[in-house]
Amino acid sequence: MDIAQERDGEVVIVRLKGRLDSIAAPAVEEALSRALGGVPPRLAIDMDGLDYISSAGLRVLLVLAKKVQQAKGKVTLCGLKPNVRDVFTVSGFDTIFSIHVDPASAVAAAR
């Protein structure tokens, strides 16, 4: 699992590449926690390189969403591949995340 991070103004962009499963979950959770530094936190997660997400990966995102909500921040997602999008639809995670087509719109929505 590759995790890259950059900043666009007040928004932290995290790019995930590979498989977000129980093996990768701890590292992703740590990286996302570090990205929550802003007050309030503003995150855009680019999942264009994400090939797979499991239940453990969903838990990481849920914990992140809860932290962001408590801090009155914003988190947006973009670039979901069809199989990843299916998991979000079936699990109802598409109802708690703002999902966008590309990084530009995800960053704009996170501002």
Next chain:
Amino acid sequence: MLSFAEEIVLLLLDEAEGTFVPVPESVFGVVVVGAALMDLAIHNRVDADLEQLMVVDGTPLGDDILDDVLRRLGKPAGDLKITQAIYDTIPYVEEYKSRALARLLAHGILREENGRHLWVFRTRRYPVIDNAEQHEVRTRLRQILLTDEIPDPRDIALICLIDACHLLAFVLSPEEIEAAKSRVEQLRKMDLIGQAVVKSASEVQAIIRYAASSL
């Protein structure tokens, strides 16, 4: 912190009578096994996707219920359907129920009287383990069910288990259950193992209804 199996066994005990509320044994089995699977997922021993359940780490946790379920699931990297894993493990539920009850007795949350398990009402004599924990769980679940607050994974697991045995009335009033229908629908989808538990419990109840109607 209680395991999900202990939580659900405790929830299924009638506080006044000290006996189990009337939930079909097979549904009870689905829920107890489901509770163990969700605990194993929280402890990173199993993982799941839309297709299957995977054992990702076979290392025992030192919990005689979870370790037994983990051992029965098979070797790490073994893949199986979540519902199949539930049905395969149901034959051992009576043993898990006994172990969960024994732990609740050992914790001082229950006492046994004339062969019956009863709640300890003198909670002030047990300041660390008393009914406050259960009260807090119900208060937290009410907060999640009746607002748009994002739940944590433990809350979702408990809501799935409670919903699978149609015991939302333990947490919400009839009016609140009606008002929270879409919220419950949303929350019970959010754990892939929880989804399978709810589905399996529904299937079992449908079979029971069919069998009863055929008599």
